[in-house]
Every structure is written in structure tokens, then in C-alpha cells.
Amino acid sequence: MKRVTVALVAVVATLAAREASAACAGRPTDSGGLNGYDYGAAEVASFALTKVRVHYAKTGAHAPVLTSTRADGVPDSVAYAAETGETALREFAEWGYHAVPSDTACPSNGGDDKVDIYLVKFNGADGSTIVECNGGACSSFALVESTFKNRGYADAEEGFRTVVTHELFHAVQNTYKPGDASFWAEGTAQWAMKRVHPELADFERALPAFFAEPTRSLDAPPSGVTAGYLYGASVWPLFLSLRHGPDFIRSVYEKEETGAEPLPAIDELLKAKGSSLADEYPLFGAWNVGTKDVASTGGYPDAAKYPGVKMGQLADGLSAITSGLSYFAYRGKLSGEAAIALETDATRNGGVVVPFENGTLQLAKAKKLPANADGEVLVVVAGVTTKKSDAPFTIRFADPLPPDAETPDGGGASTGPGVDAPPAAGTSSGGDDGGCRSAPSSETPAGAAFLALLALVALGKARSEDRALGSRRRP
Template identity: 30%
Template structure:
């Protein structure tokens, strides 16, 4: 459990028992090494009772050993419809984990190494072990790391999973096991590379993995609100305390990476973590994007922020995410014309988003970083939108003057985003101006007859969503994914980058307590 996070908030937020920060993972690893697996009387909870008879079976593909008991608190459902002598629930777990493992291998990921341990408890052999135990409603699954075979890389561990899902609000046992297997087992996949990437990368890529395994599972859809409520929070630092909802919501960024660059970019991220065992995850991703995709973390984050303008009711065919209608709308600050804000702060890997009325011929915006600030990784995005569509987008990138405009006579709103694509650093300040044609403001657009820049391309035209120029040129860009999400690109066998191609705000607490953030995964039925 993340220190300082009330259990109630975690349950309401759908967070349950997250893997948490690197020091938590190390602490868990130490406790597991000292106390053993849940079959040991000294193991940390949840663990089997001393009088339980613990059985095990091997999954159909031979990769997993499933441990269970038929008695006491940790008993699995007894139904055995096929008369095999093995409870149906246990067979369901074995089949599902095999499907998940095969899927990840097909994407190009490596699986956890053999955990044979002659001197200790390895579950009976070198197979990956899944223990079905009762979480008593405070969670529903967890990967526990044990030993690293090569310094801080190639680590092994085992899975704990809820034994019967009684009292949880999953629609079926099958869906519950699919979500748990795809998410928590992906933590074991991460550990097979390097397990200390931090909460954002660890939980974010695991949320992505579940979505990639089965898009019909709505884990990502539920968690997007955790990020979209606070897009002004930096993506490259793990939040403290109840901000745990943010690290699950960060799965949206990795969903963007997968759609925009392909599955190979996520495989490459983990492969690169082994080659650079001390590097932070944004640096690893930047390395692979520059080497293999003629892009960068900065360019990717700027486009990610642009895609986020078209989610929920504003999801638009040909713009951004393939399934954006299921994602939460991004939070923004309402403003009027003309607006001048002298000190707008933007954190690294974050965006500040403002919304003004539409209907004017043109709406323009400018952002002037304070003297001494390098504007190279600052971006300005201006989007004409209606309540149910993104009409056109204009984007400008530093280090040139950040000034953009869009035609807005057919728009009900105009969204203005100031985006910072740095991988680290303190927040930076600048002067933001938003105005319409004819207003006495420095950023007021030119009259239509004098407009010298293209304000955007209608989303409904054949070219909507195509990049103008290079993929990250920063010109008018509706952000079409390079490949459909259901048509992944598979990296070659060597797995290299080249081959892979504080406290919660009052509003968020109120939202959680009011049920605004639907909590299915890791949540307790109420």
C-alpha cells in the first residue's frame, strides 16, 4: 500500500494495491525474501492459514503453476462442471494467464525468467507461480518481486490473485481474471527487464498492456480521469500520497505512444532500461524515439497534449485516439476575451489548457516565455471545437515566436494549450494572451483578408489528421495514429531500439467520494 494513502481513497479511485514507488518495491522485495511466499506461516498477508491444504496445477501451456486451497478463508469456488477434479475457477486462471503470456510474447516482450531456487521456496519448480488468496476486499492482485539475477535487472517473483472475487463489482469472473492477469502479470514482465522505473511508467504501461490485450476491458477508460483532471501535473515525477490515481491515469500517455509509434516503442523502452540501468524512463523513451522514429520525448508529449483535446464527447474520427470517445475530457480553465495572464506556469511534461468562446472569425493566442527561459521545448496549441468535435488545430513550436490563430466562426469554443515537453526541470513562466480579430491586444489575429498563416484544416476533409511535413514538425496536425490500434507492428527478435522500429485537491476528493471516478478494478463493491 502506498504510504499515507487512505484505503478508502484508493478503493474509490480504483487503485487498490498499486506497485507504488521504487523504495516500496525494494521494501516488498526484502520482506518477501525474509518471510517467504504465502504458503509460509511467516509470509506477509495475504497468506494461507496453517491448516489449509494447498494444492497446485500446471496451466495448459506449461508456463504457470496455480496454487489454491479448497478450504477456509482462501478457498476457491468449488464448481467443477467438467468433472476434471480441478475447480473451474482454477482452470479459468490457468487458461487466462497462458493467453496473456502468449499475447505479450507475440508483441515482442520477454517473459519472467525461470525462478528455480534449490535453496528456497520456488513453488515446486521454475514455472511462474500464481497464488489464489483472499484479499479481504482491500485489493485484488499483486506482483511480488523476489530476486534479481543480473544486478538490478532480470528479476523474478510471483503473483497473488483474489481467490473468488466475492464482494467485488466485476461483471464476471472471466473479466476479473483477464484484468488482473494482463495488468499484474505485466509487472512481472517489467521486472524481467528492470523493475525500478517508477510509478508512472510501471502502472502506466501496465494499464496500457491491459487495454492492448483486450480493448473491451474498460480499465484504461476508467483511469483516464486520473490524468485528465490534472494535465498541469508533471508526467515525469511520481506524485506523492493520494496522487496515486494520476499514475494509473498516466496509462493514457503510453496508450498514445502505442498508437502513434506502435507497440515496438513500448518494447524498446523496456529493452533500453536494461542497457541504461540508471536512466529515468523519459530518457529511455527519448533515446528510442530519436533513434528509431525520428522523434523525441518533447515532440511526442506535444502531440499527446494535442490528442487530449479530442476525447470524450469531442472525440473526432481521424483525430487522435482510436477509441477517444471512452476517455475522460481534459480539464481546462474558462476565460473570456481578451485575456492576458502575465505569469502562466507550466511544469515539465505538462500542459496548461484554457477555453474561450467561439463564434469569432479568428481567435489568436501568443505565449512569451519570461527572459532567460529556453523556449525550445515550449509549444502553443490552438483548437477550434464544438461540443462534439475538434474542427481544426494550429500548433507552433519554440524556439520561434509562439503565436497561432484558428478560424472560429463555426466553433462553439476555442481551446488554447501551453505545453512543456521537457523531461525534467522546474516549472517555467510566461505571458499568455488570447484575443479575437479587431481587439486591442498584442495577440489579436489579423483580419481574414490579411491572414498569412493557415488556421487549420477541417477535421472532415480527406487530409484531416495527417501531419504537415515531418511527423513532429509542429505544423497543423490532427494527430492521426500511424497505424490502427488493432494492427500492431512487431519488432524483430533482437529487441533493440533499432529493431523495435501531495494531497488530493478538494475537487478530486469530492469527485471520488461522489462516485465520479468509476472504480471497477481493485475496487470493493458498495
């Protein structure tokens, strides 16, 4: 179920983009077609609604199912594709996104300024969006699978709802920034598809590939066929929208329109809310862990349907290395209250501890490290910058911190659509200071306690009780 969203050969130059010279692609209705998709000598027809025109061949390999129950004789599948596109564009407009601009600057434009959808028989993919930038305005048209036979969907209607909605959100993305980072472009297209059609299962189908690689940086998809990972990255915009309201995603695109990349834009917007990318990413990891069998309270509404993330065994002295925006998850049970902290460069790594209650995670009770914990807990340690050099960390246990030294994370979702989550108490830098080990400022209670905690660990001044997991006893 790949939905290819490359800009194809005719518009490779559009990243240089929005210049006065036109970049116009051929279309399946043109002589020579587009990248092998050519209606050829087949009779061609189209069907239009207010915003969308669907083109199709009446014969040949690219023809859709032509059965019609309509008075106008338009094939039911064609009308359904058009209605689906109309619904998607109406929803996107209601969310405040740009309209897809007219394509009439190109000689091949489908006959009018509507957004064109061409039904074709794909060899492997099931959709593609092609961007055409002319003088600062970027229009787009889409190719969509004509029948969806043997494509993994329950029926053609499910296929059209999934693919048309996904592809038309790419067309909207292109009005802000063509050629966006793939994890963000594909992730938000899946997020938008699920928001328009919450009944669709394609969102969940893609998650296993993403959840299986928590130690891979979000912005570094694997080589080769990456559709599963990229579409699974849709949980990142979902997380942000649940934490900070769905308008947050549009705000990122508005930042991108001025030249920003998605992750710096996200960080800037989060800082304006009293948080940061460095604050949010460890919690994102915890939300992902809090799925499937340990489906949490305060996380994803459909967490039980998600595939879960493999957890390691938590232990004092446990070490690993992050790279970029990645994370490690550890589960364990403490026999008494202890402080959990990180030895690391705090500009590169951060962490949260989340309690389990009756086998499920309590994300609303998440606390940033260093923090006190007791009983069964999850610890997530995450890389918090896009820097790809090694960032080692070690988990340490020590005597409990004083109560005023802990920092609640406020790890649950916002109270409703468009409502911001409570600002995090304190921020963490997403920058890099040249690689020196750092910690919170000693001018704050949390910082002073953290430095004292590490001093105890380093100097061996901890009390003589056993700090092994499951056997620590309170003094």
C-alpha cells in the same frame, strides 16, 4: 481496485539489484507466509498449464470458489485464472517481450520453473507482483484475489482477466527493470491489459483521476492512495503506441534494460523518429481534451468514453505557470484570423492550437505554436521537461504569420499498428539552458516570424483592431 506492485520487504534491495546474491521472498504456501498472506494449515493444491501454475487453498479464508464442472475436478475459477495467465504470457511473447525467467534459484519456487500465481483473500488490494532477482535474472510471482466478491467487477472472470493480465505484465517489466517509475509501470500494465482484453472496462474506470489533474506533472503522482492516477496514466503509453506503433513501448523497456529511465528513453526514441518528448507532450494534452463531449477525430479510438479535461477561456495575455510535464487547456472563438504565440522559455513550455469543427476537435489539423488560427479553437500549453521549477507563460495574439512560417503537428494517430506517424516537421529541445527566455531560431522561417511577432507585441506596433477574443476583425 488497487493492484499493488511493490517488491515487498524481501526484495527492497533489488533496485541495487541483479547481483549474484539471491533475493527470495516467502510465499503463502510457506510457514509464515508472505506479509500476512498465509495458507496456514489449509489443504493446498495447484493447477498448471504450459507457462503458469496457480496455487490455492481448499479451505479457509483464502479459498476460491471451488465449484467445478471439469472432469479433473479442478475448480473452474482456478482453471480460468491459469488460462488467463497463459493467454497473457503468450500475447506478451508474441509482442516480442522477454519471457519471465525461471524462479528455481529460490528454494520456495512453486515446485517448478513456471510463473506462479497464488490466490489469496486481500484486505484491500486485488493483486500484487513480487520480484526476486538472482544473479542478473529477475523472476516474479503474483498474488491475485481469490474470489473478487465485492470488488467492483461484473464477475470473477472479469476480475481474473483484469488483474492476472495486469500483474503478469509487471512480471515481464521486471525482466527489464525492477522497481520502475510507478506512472510508467502501472500505466503500461493497464495498457497491456487493455490490449490483450479490449472488452475490459478497468482501463476507462481509472481515467477520471488522471484527467482531473492536467496541471500535475506526469511523473509526480499525488501523495496517499494514488492507484487511480497511476492507472489513469495508461493513456500516455496508449497515446505513444497509437502515434508510433505498439512496438514503441517495448523499445522503451529495451532502453530501460540498459539503465535508462522511462522519460529520457522515450525522448531518445522519439528523436530518432524526428520528434521529441517536447513535441509530443502538448499534443498528448490535446488528445486528452479531445474526449467525452468534444470527442475528436484523429485521437483515441474510444475518445467518447473518456472523461474529458476541464478547459479554461482562451484570451490574449492569459498567463499561467507549468511545472514538469503538465498542461493547461483553453477554448475560445476568434472572429478573424490571428497568430497565436507563447511568451515563455521555449525549453520549458510548448503549445499547440487545434481547430473545432461542428463541436469536435480536429486533431489531425493540430499546429505547433506560433501558428495562425481562426474560428473556434483549443490551445494547449504544456510543460515539456521533467524540471519542477516554475515555468511561466503568456498567450499572445497578433497579426497572422505568413503561410510558410507555420509548423503542422501531424497530430493524429499512425495509420495502423506498428506504423510510425509521419515525423514532425521540426523539433523542440527538452533540455534547459539555465532559465533564459528563448524562442525558435531566427534562422528558420518560423523562428524569424515568431521573433517578429513577439517584437510587435512588445513594442505595441500591432494594428488598432480589437484583439479581444470573439471580437478580432480581419484587416
